[in-house]
Amino acid sequence: MSSRKVVELFYDVVSPYSWLGFEVMCRYRNLWNIDLKLRPAFLGGVMQGSGNKPPGFVFNKMHYMIHDLRRLAEYFDVPLQQPSDPEEVMFNKGSLAAMRFVAAVQQKGGDKKTEKVSRELWRRIWSEDKDITEPASLSEAAVKAGLTDGEIKEVLEMCTSKEIKEKLKSCTEEALKLGAFGFPMMVCHVDGKPEMFFGSDRFELMAHCIGEKWLGPNPDKAKL
Numbered sequence: 001m002s003s004r005k006v007v008e009l010f011y012d013v014v015s016p017y018s019w020l021g022f023e024v025m026c027r028y029r030n031l032w033n034i035d036l037k038l039r040p041a042f043l044g045g046v047m048q049g050s051g052n053k054p055p056g057f058v059f060n061k062m063h064y065m066i067h068d069l070r071r072l073a074e075y076f077d078v079p080l081q082q083p084s085d086p087e088e089v090m091f092n093k094g095s096l097a098a099m100r101f102v103a104a105v106q107q108k109g110g111d112k113k114t115e116k117v118s119r120e121l122w123r124r125i126w127s128e129d130k131d132i133t134e135p136a137s138l139s140e141a142a143v144k145a146g147l148t149d150g151e152i153k154e155v156l157e158m159c160t161s162k163e164i165k166e167k168l169k170s171c172t173e174e175a176l177k178l179g180a181f182g183f184p185m186m187v188c189h190v191d192g193k194p195e196m197f198f199g200s201d202r203f204e205l206m207a208h209c210i211g212e213k214w215l216g217p218n219p220d221k222a223k224l
């Protein structure tokens, strides 16, 4: 068997398309000969650093996105539901506190816990119309992800540390260096060279580039 290819997934829980990309990558992780590395980063920093603007800033794009996400939720089998005030959630409240929390969970608990906490945060913001900015909200997500009270207390304390702020910042800067202008971004390391893909709609091409088979967004169902 050829050596496993490293695939880095850069994401932010404020991004609904990242949730789709994240679930697909988690479903394919054991099917493809890949080593998936979760790279929680800050989409606001990527927008600023690349000079891009969120698609929601253009009225027609926002309108399209809301319609598109409804179709995609069903197609990807991810329980995406639009929050009651998407602009407030995405542009005013944002995700800096949540992504520092995810970075701290990764530092303390590794990728399995990072996966679970990220999923619970997405569920709050993009399925249940709940807050992800307050410490109590972050704690609730962590409880659902299976972290103990002691772990949650420690992770919340870590969020304000210089180390965690730097960790999130450096991951965001790394994404920018790899060419990021939005999320999700997948970077496949093929023969030592990084190959970047933007969006949750590039899996077919990505599979082709890494020599794997694309079986649709839900490979388990495709096999039935």
Ligand SMILES: N[C@@H](CCC(=O)N[C@@H](CS)C(=O)NCC(=O)O)C(=O)O
Pocket (backbone or CB within 6 Å): 014, 015, 016, 017, 018, 052, 053, 054, 055, 181, 182, 183, 184, 198, 199, 200, 201
């Ligand atoms: N076509 C992509 C769109 C992804 C997308 O719109 N991502 C947003 C964040 S939720 C973004 O960063 N957009 C930047 C851009 O479109 O330039 C997909 O289907 O996943």
